[in-house]
Amino acid sequence: MPDVNLPTLLRQHAGGQRSVRVEGATIGEILASLQDEYPGMAGQLVTADGELHKFVNVYLNDDDVRYIDKLDTKVYEGDTISILPAVAGGSL
């Protein structure tokens, strides 16, 4: 089971944990497991249309899954997944 790092905003729904482990062979399955296990996250990660929420970025080992295979991105043992909110970045 891969580690999933949660953003501050979502930790309240997971008893304050910074990182959790859930089942899944793809990013989509991992996010579904998260929402099943922690119902407070329901609707916050994946929209009703089955798309990643536009202000949520999910990273597989530092790479944004939107530019890999989106929710179909495969996840392997030992991978680290991080969920981060999309905010105004940088080099302004």
Added chain:
Amino acid sequence: MPVLASVLDLIGNTPLVDVSALSPNPNVRILAKLEGHNPGGSVKDRIALSMIEDAEQKGVLAPGATLIEPSSGNTGIGMALVCRLKGYKLKIVLPGNVSVERRQLIELWGAEVIDSPAEQGSNGAVRMAQLLSSAHPEWTFLYQYGNLANPRAHYDGTGPEIWRDCPEITHFVAGLGTSGTLLGVGRFLKETNPQVQVWAVEPPTGDTVQGLRNLDDGYIPPIFAELGGADLLDRKTVVGPRDSIEWTRRLADLGVFAGISSGAALAGAVKCANAIDRGTIVFVSSDGGWKYLSTGAWTDELDVVVERTRRMTYF
């Protein structure tokens, strides 16, 4: 070299330098586009000039007008330079946690700095500028995140320069802030050679930013959405402060004195070099190292600098 009439004529036409000594793959060249050679010291001189001249051409900037803009530093510095020379007044909303040199440069060209909360980073600066702009309709808000003259500066300038100097480019790597560099250069390069891959590098800011109440408070630059950024980029990767500083120091070993976000972009280029068989990667070094001397980036112990950088807006 011809004598130039104005410092503004020095903007653009920056050099590419080969830093392949840092490439982990002998079949992959890595070239740095040194934007620190712009007169205000960063890539942002390009968009400052482009946005202001675009507004002049559209007739929205009266002589002596006052402008307001959020910036983590470089756009503020570039705009302060252009506004000083063109006679405009300028107010820059700056997060309280940027390096002291950034503030000094903005002020030395006569602009006023308005502080936004440090813990909210760039996100907070954008929000404060939006509020101030609504409260002061007499100020002109060019809004770099939503202004097409931002990516156009790179579509018309940076992109063609890279193609002119390095038509063998296979991969382009740059930091993602407003997304202007990636959108403008990326689109130009892909139109010229559809095989070119575009990689974005971003700092792990998402979780250090405070003041987000929920995920719907998130932010995507309007130009990114408008110009189809999600379809243009081939890869987006996060580079943290430790890798950024280590690669910034390795650049210095080759004589390239660059800012911390340049190390992040180089770390992205190195990751790319490891992922491909052969090719030529061009990455953008957004600014020189001068504005970061006070952070101890080259002189203090790595762990100390990394910890300090975590609390800074350096991209």
